[in-house]
Amino acid sequence: MDVSSKIQDARLRLVGPEPWSGRRIAGESALALPLALVAAGVTRLADGGLVLPALVALAVLALSPLRRRFPSSVLIATAALSGAAAGATLLLLVVACSAGRRIAGAGKALAAFCAAFAGYLLALLLTESGGGPLLVISLFSALFFMVIAVVPGLASRYWYQRRTLLQTMQERNAQLLRERAMVAGQARLRERQRIAQDMHDSLGHQLALISVHTGALEVDPALTGRQREAVGVLREASVAAMHELRAVVGILRDGVEAPEHHTDEAQRAARGTAGVEPLVAAARAAGTTVELRETGEPRQLAPASDHAAYRIVQEALTNAYKHAPGAPIGVELRYEPDALVVEVVNGPAAGPPPNEVVSGGQGLTGLHERARLVGGMVHTGRTGDGGFRVAGVLPYGAPEATTFVDAADDFRQQPSALPPGDGGATGATGTGRHQAGRHVGWDVDLNVAERELAMSSRSRAGGVALGCGIAFAVVVLLAVAAGVGLFFLAGSADKAMIDPAEYKDIKVGASEQEVRGRLPDGDTFLTTGLPGKGPAEPAGSSCLVLMSSEVGDSVRTEPVFRFCFKDGKLIEKQSYEVER
Structure with missing residues (x-):
């Protein structure tokens, strides 16, 4: 190995593999120069010469930048220098703090501090003029070294380990949340694909049969004009239901709307507020008394809000047909300055409802969720005369523009998991099995995060308690040692002074x-x-x-x-x- 390689290797050992930045050079200089001046000044006052203070200052300038690269060696050397020259005591405090956080392993740190104390005591005994009892000098040296080096080193080590532990726990918690979110997303995607397949296989087949049979029935010459009109309404409803089923299956399977080439502009408009009037007309044709009112100046809605308004009217009319047959229905669209209010109110049922009403119990819950997703809200409940009212408030713009949060639909208030056999009750606010099932993945993630953060808080509290206990033990030890030293010094003073x-x-x-x-x-x-x-x-x-x-x-x-x-x-x- 040539001389240049040896020089390069020595430089790497001294400064490390990465070159020092200008900021680090400035910081080290700003620390080393004051330490050297203090060391030279204190040594000058104690010695009275010029050579020793200059040597001590040079030693401080050399040791201070190396404390990060060689923490153990610099700690031992600085302790010996402090024992020989009191001016280096401030450097010992700085080096002890640095060594406490940089020496890997408690055993190595203990060995390094013990060796540093041995060097400090040896240098002190060698430079002590006149000598003295070894036990007394060792006692006071240990007390001084503990205050100047051991306590700062322990405090620095505890603080650094606590900060590292907190950062590690935060990173681990974030990683766990990301992994759980990915697992929950995959589970939801698989479930949505399964539901989409079931809907396509079962509902698609049934709707196709309805469409074929009603188409054949519509051309039956035995039907009257009114009957043929009613059959036509059924056929159109089945065809529209097939288009909507295809769109829903596409959303469940792929997470996106179905391709638009299956639906023209007129069909898309018919599924918004423009389709409310045909819904009312179809209800009237079926023999139901329905009144439609529009107030305010009509305004353009966002597509999602427009479709939500259509769904609110459609679901409210369907519920009225099922649970209050023959009752009059009022439909109102109010264009308020900041939102569209959709209200459907039906009167009490004219007679007892049918014995068998096919209902999944999820329609109103779906309305709550749909309105929440577009930034609106839905209220459902009984009226004073025994009827039923469904009212929705939908913003005109995008969901980010206005946010209405119904307390019943706030996912943070949903249960984290449903107990076995408990589907949840559906009340006036519409919170039920479907709503809880929709958000169960989110709730599990949130509860896991809360548990992780609670564990992190408990770990931090335990770390703080441990650190306080160590600090308290050190303070008690120092107090006892100081008391013993003062008592011994007072007794010695009585034997030596007059x-x-x-x-x-x-x-x-x-x-x-x-x-x-x-x-x-x-x-x-x-x-x-x-x-x-x-x-x-x-x-x-x-x-x-x-x-x-x-x-x-x-x-x-x-x-x-x-x-x-x-x-x-x-x-x-x-x-x-x-x-x-």
Whole structure:
């Protein structure tokens, strides 16, 4: 491998397979430069020189951009640098947050943070001037490292994993909904094809027989003129029913309207508001009293709304024939400013209805659905005199222009599934078996989505509770450690400090036993390194060095009191400051 390949390989290892964008370079520079300046400034205050702050700043500039590419190595190196130079502490916090979210696996993260703490403690012990008890230094180092590195790393790791989990759950939920929608769509398509085949095989055959027989009966010379006219009405109705059946079968089978070449413009218009008058005329010819009224200025309707108006009148007349034979019927078309109102009202039945009335019970439900699909609504119910009223409100324009939503037809209020044996009741609002069956696929999808989102919410709540529990445990641990440390520090301070007034009260020449009885023994880590830093001790004497309860004139110096004993007496006492 030549030198250029080695250089290229090293560059890829450092920056990664993708080149840095200008935005990333600017962001890394904006982060690394302030960290380097802070590190240099803090080190300068603590050391007083220029070389060490410059080296620390260069190290920070080098480690900061590499924290994403090598999270474990940079964490360990930064921890060791922080132990040797306090100025790199802020970088340690940033690197710990980055390592917490980027180190894969809890075991690797634990090993990396433990190695980082070991490096931090080792560097601290090697650079500590004067030394001290290892247990005390380790305790305070662990406390400090936990606050600066471990807690931010845990918080960053928890936040990143929670965000990743939520994104994964949302993607999975969206995928499940798409799959369920596809499965439901395929099931509906198969069912529609089956229904279309059944309608074509059964109803098509029966209507063809009716058309043939009524055609033959119409030319029978034995019929009177009125009878021949009635037979002609039946033949025309059967032919129209065959055309409509063909269109419905095409919609069920292919999801589109039947080809228009089977129906001319006059036939299409006859299935809209223009066909209402022939419907009324056919009803009158059958001997039913029907009154047709049109009010307002007629306006052009959208094809779907126009056909819905025709179907409302047709279904209402059919119901009146079945359930109230002989009752007068009123049909009204009111062209309101924003919608067409179609109203069909029949009076009470003149006599008892026939014993056997063939009815599927789905006509009114179909009207509700048809009106809803075009943005309108249908109301059905009894009148005060015992009759029945069917009224529909249909917009003039496309369904998106105006939306009327009947509460009974709102698919969000439909049951997600029908219980076995329960077809649903059909009341004044027309909600029944057909309506529930039509929307059962949607309801299943919506309920599944709601359950998925509820599970996601519970998972988020559990994650938040777990994170809060971890944070609470860390805070309790820190509080206990801080309490123990403060208690230990207070006890050590009692063994190492005296007031300046007490120093003045002690006189040279007093017995050693009396003086030592008044003073603490100084056997604590706080006084470690103090003896030998002041003026030379008297020959053959043993000295006790204690700290002052007052602070010195400089943050680098510590005021101390020294008591020297010889031959059982206090032969010297001095007050001076030493550098820590």
